[in-house]
Amino acid sequence: MFPIWIVALAAAFLRPRTGEGAAIAISEAETAELATTIFLISVRLKNLENGLRTVLPKSASSGLGGA
Numbered sequence: 001m002f003p004i005w006i007v008a009l010a011a012a013f014l015r016p017r018t019g020e021g022a023a024i025a026i027s028e029a030e031t032a033e034l035a036t037t038i039f040l041i042s043v044r045l046k047n048l049e050n051g052l053r054t055v056l057p058k059s060a061s062s063g064l065g066g067a
Contacts (some may be wrong), residue, residue: 026034
């Protein structure tokens with residue numbers, strides 16, 4: 001009997017040329033825009049974390065799961 005997992009493995013690495021799966025691809029410009037957005041969000045998050053450290057007392061901030 002033919003192992004069906006081989007078909008599943010091959011399907012995982014094949015990319016459709018038409019249909020819904022083909023629409024997943026994004027352009028280089030969109031990739032750069034997403035990377036910039038992610039970077040800016042990470043900067044904002046870091047600033048929020050630093051702000052919380054200065055506002056909250058040390059005993060309260062340790063209960064937030066921080067280091």
